Amino acid sequence: MIIKDNFIFRMGDGKENAVHVKQGEIVVFDARDGFNNQIPDESYVMDRLDWDNVNPATGPAYIEGAEKGDILKIEIVDIDVATEGTMCALPGSGVLGNDVEKSEAKKVKIVDGCAIFDSFKIPVKPMIGVIGVAPEGQPIPCGVPGNHGGNMDNTKIAKGATLYLPVFHDGAYLSCGDCHAGMGDGEIMVTGVEIPAKISLKFEVIKGVSIKEPRLEDEEYIYTISSDIDIEKAIYSATKTMAEILQDKLGYSLNKAGMLISLAGDLQFCQVVDPALTVRMAIPKYICDKII
Ligand code: CA
Numbered sequence: 001m002i003i004k005d006n007f008i009f010r011m012g013d014g015k016e017n018a019v020h021v022k023q024g025e026i027v028v029f030d031a032r033d034g035f036n037n038q039i040p041d042e043s044y045v046m047d048r049l050d051w052d053n054v055n056p057a058t059g060p061a062y063i064e065g066a067e068k069g070d071i072l073k074i075e076i077v078d079i080d081v082a083t084e085g086t087m088c089a090l091p092g093s094g095v096l097g098n099d100v101e102k103s104e105a106k107k108v109k110i111v112d113g114c115a116i117f118d119s120f121k122i123p124v125k126p127m128i129g130v131i132g133v134a135p136e137g138q139p140i141p142c143g144v145p146g147n148h149g150g151n152m153d154n155t156k157i158a159k160g161a162t163l164y165l166p167v168f169h170d171g172a173y174l175s176c177g178d179c180h181a182g183m184g185d186g187e188i189m190v191t192g193v194e195i196p197a198k199i200s201l202k203f204e205v206i207k208g209v210s211i212k213e214p215r216l217e218d219e220e221y222i223y224t225i226s227s228d229i230d231i232e233k234a235i236y237s238a239t240k241t242m243a244e245i246l247q248d249k250l251g252y253s254l255n256k257a258g259m260l261i262s263l264a265g266d267l268q269f270c271q272v273v274d275p276a277l278t279v280r281m282a283i284p285k286y287i288c289d290k291i292i
Helices: 229-248 254-262
Strands: 020-022 026-031 057-063 072-080 082-091 104-111 115-118 119-122 127-132 149-151 160-167 174-180 197-205 215-217 222-228 266-271 275-285
Touching: 026 057, 026 174, 057 197, 072 127, 072 174, 104 254, 127 160, 149 275, 174 197, 229 254, 229 266, 229 275, 254 275
Parallel strands: 020 057
Antiparallel strands: 026 197, 057 174, 072 160, 072 197, 082 104, 104 115, 115 119, 127 149, 127 174, 160 215, 215 222, 222 275, 266 275
16 A cells, blocks of 8 residues: 555644555555755755745554554564755754854765765665654644654664554554655754655554553664653653663663663664754663563
8 A cells, every 4th residue: 555645744633534554564655855845956045945844744544453552563664765865954953053154955866775975975774754643632743753753863763673652542643754865863954865755664553551652673672762852851761761661571670770771771862953852772682672
C-alpha cells in the first residue's frame, strides 16, 4: 500500500482522511521534504519561505487493532531518498543563527550513496525527521517533538531500526515525513540534507503494556528518547526511563542501574534547535536487549 496524497501539518489532524492499515502490511509513505518542496534551487530567496507551510507529514495511517494505552511498534523497513536535497542557513535559526547575517540555500546532490557537499563526498545515512502518532490532547504542529514522537530529528530512526510509540487514540494515527539523507547529531543549523523520500514501514500493536515516551532499538543499542523545552528535563526523563528498564529487566536497584548507565550508557543529542529539544540514552544490547 502507498499513502501519497494525504498530508498533515499538525499531528492529530486528518483523522477523517486516515488510511486504514493492517498490522504486518508494508506501507509506503511518499514524503515531501521538510520545506514542503518549496525551494527549487539555490537562487531561492529564503525570506520568501512560507513557514506555515513546512514540515508536512504524510498520513495519517489508522492502524487496525491499535487501542488507547497500547504500544505501536514500527519497523523501519526502508527509506528511499530522492537524488537531490536542500540545506540552509538562516539568521536567528539554530546554534549559530545569531551569527548568520544572510540567508542561504544549498542544494546537495546524492550520487552513488554519497551527499556531494562541494568537494566532500559524505556517505548518506537516510533518517526520518518527523514520525509520530496523534497526541493525547490538542493537535501539535509536526515541527514540534514530544511524547507522541513528532520532529525528533533522531539520526538513529533509520533503516533496520524499530521505533516504539505510545498510542493515545484508537488507530494511533501514524504520520511521517521530513527525511534527511544525512544529518549530524544536534542538527545545529536546523537542517540536515532535507529530501523527499519513500518511507516503508511495518506495524505491530503491543497490548497489555504502556510507555510514556518514544523508545527505539537497532542492531546494537536500545534507546530511550525524550523531548522538552528544558533540555535538563529531557535528559532526566530519558535517563530515568532507561534506569527503570534496567531495574525491570536486570533486577537491579536504582543505584546499580544508575551506575551501569554511568559506565556504559551514552547520552546523545538528537536535535537542539527545534521548539523542544530531543535527547536519547543508548545502552548496548550486550547489557540489555529488551526495551519493552
Ligand atoms: Ca526536522
